[in-house]
Amino acid sequence: MRTVIIIIAVVAVLVLGKIFLFKKPDVGGEKGGGGANPSASKSGEKGKGEKGGMQGSTPPISVNVYVASFGDLDNVVTSSGTIFPNEEIELRAEASGRIITLNIKEGSRVAAGQLIAKIKDTDLQAQLKKLNFEVELAKQTEARQKKLLDINAISKEEYEITANKINTLNADKELIAANLEKTVLRAPFTGKVGLKNVSQGAYVTPTTSLATLVQTNPVKVDFTVPEKYSTLIKVGRGIKFEVEGQADAYYANIVAIDPKIDPNLRTLKLRALAKNPSDRLVPGMFVKVTIDLDISKAIMIPTEAIVPILKGKKVYIIKNGKAAEVMVETGLRTDKRIQVTKGLSAGDSLIVSGIMALKKDSPVKAKTVANK
Known part of the structure; x- marks a missing residue:
């Protein structure tokens, strides 16, 4: 019996504990909690919306x-260019033979027409001397036959043959004179002689280069400009250019314009002429060109x-x-x-x-x- 009472008491305690200690939330509480949560949710959504609004508007840069x-x-065009001699040739003899005179000094200045070299011409001189004798004899024969023709002692045909021989001999003399002229080499223009390639006594042919003759006063300045300036630049316009290593500026005038534009580089080639009395401008130098166009x-x-x-x-x-x-x-x-x-x-x-x-x-x- 006592055991039954103890069991009943334990059960009663468990029931009371279930009722009072583990009380289930009421519906109103659930609703109240739900009412609070939507408010918090709305507040969170509002904050989120405000944050999203701030992200959508980018600040100005x-x-x-x-x-x-x-x-x-100031319509200024700059370009790079190169200095070239006004004239430049390789001195070559027109005839083959041995040089008996070589009148050049390396680096020296020569005048136009000055003797540069002389090739041995004794064979041509001998041929010319022989022709002179033949011409003299032919003239004497022609004079005698002219008298005979006047008295009808010879035919006119015989006289014409003799007269024609004189003309033929004179033509031969002119040919010899032309060949003799080829044995003399003279400077075609005033300039400076470069390094010589032969010495006196050497045998040369028309393919042998004796030396180079360069005219350095004036000098040419070749440069290019973009094609868009082709209509703005005319012959006679002045340019200024500078040389590496020299503080002075030099001036020149455009003397020629290439009639065509380079299709690959789209540039127009120009040439100017500059005075060079002191030989400070050496052919081959790099220059920086400046052209002042209209303002x-x-x-x-x-x-x-x-x-x-x-x-x-x-x-x-x-x-x-x-x-x-x-x-x-x-x-x-x-x-x-x-x-x-x-x-x-x-x-x-x-x-x-x-x-x-x-x-x-x-x-x-x-x-x-x-x-x-």
Whole structure:
């Protein structure tokens, strides 16, 4: 009996513990909790919405701005060139033979017509002497036959044969004289003799180069310019050029323009003539040429503002607080500026920094503004 009572007491304790210690939340509490949770959820959603709104609005990019304007354009074209002698030839004899006179000194100046070399001509002189005798004899014969013809002692045909022989002998003399002239080599123009290749007594042929004769006053300056300047440069225009290692500037005038443009390089070849009395300009020197063309009005912008693209070139300008793309055409270029011939107007706010990060309609804000 006592055991039964103990069991009943234990059961009663468990029931009471179930009722009071493990009380189930009421529905109102659940609703209250649910009412609190939606509020928190709404608050969280609101915060999330605000955060999302902040992420959707991109802050403007700070950029440097250059205000486009018209200014004086010094139309200066620079190019590289080379100095060439005004005249240059290889001295060669027209006849074959042994040189008996060689009247040149390496590096010396010679005048036009001065004797350079003489080839042995004793055989030609002997032939000429023989022809002179034959001509003299033929003239005497012609004079006697003329008298005989006057008295009809000989036929006219015989007389004409003798007269024709005189003409033939004279023609032979002219041929010998021409061959003798080939044995003498004279300077065709005033210039300086280069290093000689033969010595006196050497046997030479028309293919043998005795030396080089160069005329260095004046000198030619050959250079090229891009084809777009072909209509701006005329014969007679002055140029300035500088030589490496010399502080002085030299001046020349354009004397010739190549009638065609190089199809591979798209350049036009020009030639100028410069005085060189002191021989400071040596053929073969590299020169930097500057041509001053006409001054004009143009829009010049910083070169860093240009963005090369597949279809040409573009720039970014500020329009209504956003970056706008503008296609442009360019002209002359200097080390820091480039001419815009089409696409920009005076007063346009040109973006010159952060260009690689820009896109069309990107919000921008001017950080610094310049117009020089």
